[in-house]
Amino acid sequence: MRPEPGQVLHFSEDPTITRFVPHVAPTAKQPGAYVWAVGFDRAPDYWFPRQCPRAMAWVGPDTTEADRRWLGAPRVHAVEFAWLARIQSTTLFGYRLPAAPFRPLFDHAVVATEPVEPLGPAEPVGDLLAAHADADIELRLMTHLWGFWDRVIASTLEFSGIRLANASPRR
Template structure:
């Protein structure tokens, strides 16, 4: 599930949204009211239940062979979640809203991780069911790892040369 040309996506468990109104997200690092969306490369970051903590890592040009072997193995991209989230990952009904890209600007420095609009945005059509999230990962060639606790993996990732992102980590089990 990726956006087409001229589109960005917003993933939600709510299939009834008719307009996205700028707001300050509870997890926001900036005080601005925004509408959030993602482009094709960052769409897989959101193939999860909303509150699911996940640690993600991928190869970058600067990734060393040693770090790639140690963290990614044979995969180019790895998403890690805790076992306790597997039933929710298998049962969630997730939807993708296709939004026009024009009102959005990239957010993130030095590399954008999302897109944001400062004006209300109407979807281009009805939300699309995302479907089986495990199959979506498999089909995209993303290794999905189930862990007892995400923190040891996250600590290895953030101390390495791989690219990474962590979302909703405050919802993860406590550090061991």
């Protein structure tokens, strides 16, 4: 699921939200109450159960040839085996929101500081594994994320890590 022009998306396991109200997220590292959403390029980062830790890497304009070869695909999302059953059984919904009230925050999200109503009812994303395959994103299952993550953040790849505090402990 991706937003159409003039839209951004919010993903949730709750299909009953009728109004998004700015709030301070429990994991917030910045002050301010926001409604969070993502655009087209970052929507796949959220095709997971909310609490699922994931390490994501992709080729960018400054990625070296050596790092491209190491990654082995244009974009990779890595999760731990322990999360596979949840990924397969979670029903995830996407909310289409009007893009106008949102502004960029960091390089991956957009935020609004006023309440926002969805443009329509929540839409099921469907099979989360198939969503990755359809988007040509390689999904890798790993025993632990930390070796992959450490290599990614030391590389020239672009990357994002979400809910890494929920990953199995470093060995």
